[in-house]
Amino acid sequence: MKFFVDTAEIDAIAELNDLGMVDGVTTNPSLILKSGRDILEVTKEICDLVDGPVSAEVVATKADAMIAEGRKLAEIAENITIKLPLTWDGLKACKELTGDGHMVNVTLCFSANQALLAAKAGATFISPFIGRLDDINLDGMDLIEDIRTIYDNYHFETQILAASIRSVNHVLESARIGADVITAPPDVIKKLAFHPLTDKGLDQFLSDWAKTGQKIL
Numbered sequence: 746m747k748f749f750v751d752t753a754e755i756d757a758i759a760e761l762n763d764l765g766m767v768d769g770v771t772t773n774p775s776l777i778l779k780s781g782r783d784i785l786e787v788t789k790e791i792c793d794l795v796d797g798p799v800s801a802e803v804v805a806t807k808a809d810a811m812i813a814e815g816r817k818l819a820e821i822a823e824n825i826t827i828k829l830p831l832t833w834d835g836l837k838a839c840k841e842l843t844g845d846g847h848m849v850n851v852t853l854c855f856s857a858n859q860a861l862l863a864a865k866a867g868a869t870f871i872s873p874f875i876g877r878l879d880d881i882n883l884d885g886m887d888l889i890e891d892i893r894t895i896y897d898n899y900h901f902e903t904q905i906l907a908a909s910i911r912s913v914n915h916v917l918e919s920a921r922i923g924a925d926v927i928t929a930p931p932d933v934i935k936k937l938a939f940h941p942l943t944d945k946g947l948d949q950f951l952s953d954w955a956k957t958g959q960k961i962l
Contacts, residue, residue: 746919746920746924746925746926746927747768747769747925747927748761748766748767748768748769748928748929748934749768749769749770749771749798749800749906749926749927749928749929750767750769750770750771750928750929750930750931750934751770751776751908751910751929751930752770752772752776752780753772753777753779753780753782753787753788753791754779754780754931755787755790757931758770758794758795758931759794760931761931761934762794762795766934767795767797768797769795769797769798769799769826769928770791770795770797770799770800771799771800771828771850771872771906771908771928772787772788772791772800772801772802773800773828773852774802784801785821788801788818788821788822788825789821792821792822792825797824798824798825798826798848798850798869798870799822799825799826800826800827800828800850801821801825801826801827801828802828802829802852803815803818803827803828803838806830806832806834807834808834808835808837808838808841811834811837812838812842815827815829815838815842815849816842816845816847819842819845825847826848826849826850826869826870827842827847827848827849827850828849828850828851828852828872829849829850829852830851830852830853831851831852831853831854831855831859831862831863835851836851836863836866837866839851839863839866839867839868840866840867843866843867843869844867848869848870849867849868849869849870850868850869850870850871850906851863851866851868851870851871851872852872852874852908853872854871854872854873854874854888855873855874855877855878855888856888857888857891857892857895860888860891860892860896860905861895863903864896864899864901864903868903869903869904870903870904870906870926871892871904871905872906872908872928873888873892873905873906873907873908874908874909875888875889875907875908875909875910875911875915875919876909876910877909878909879911885909885915886918886919886922889905889907889918889919889922889924892905893922893923893924904925904926905923905924905926906924906925906926906927906928907919907924907926907927907928908927908928910927910928910933912933913933913936913937913939915927915929915933916929916933916934916937
């Protein structure tokens, strides 16, 4: 499974990238706002930092304008993935931009039918939003499972990019079902390393070691 980091904070990306935990980055207008940076400037910096796909989102709502914005964003770097909303206009733009040879991430997916359309339009990635479905008392993991089944049935090359991940359980279940990629905030990725028994065991080892009175260095 590939790990994308869902942030526009350079320091957070760099820390995880140094550990080999970053296969790509996703951004959106809300994350750009949080970073307080110019979209073109910060996106270029991210692209220079990581080798994998970096999703940059258009803000237009009509297909022609989406295509124009997407082509502008694609000029930032070769690893730019143009992020488009899953609307009819977004699908039109997806078809055109993938036809140009650009990577496209179709986002704000909330149904398997939408994911099927995105694959037909040639999307590189489809981003189903797990957490937002959980927020309205639907199981977001059911959507990941449905998309996985449909894509496997028809051998679509579109990669499932599990998004709106809120917890380590979302990561685990996405991996279990077979999502190709997860995108998560840095703190969620770091929490994957935590287990109370690991901490308890380490405390015991250190306590016993101190009693030996020995040193390694």
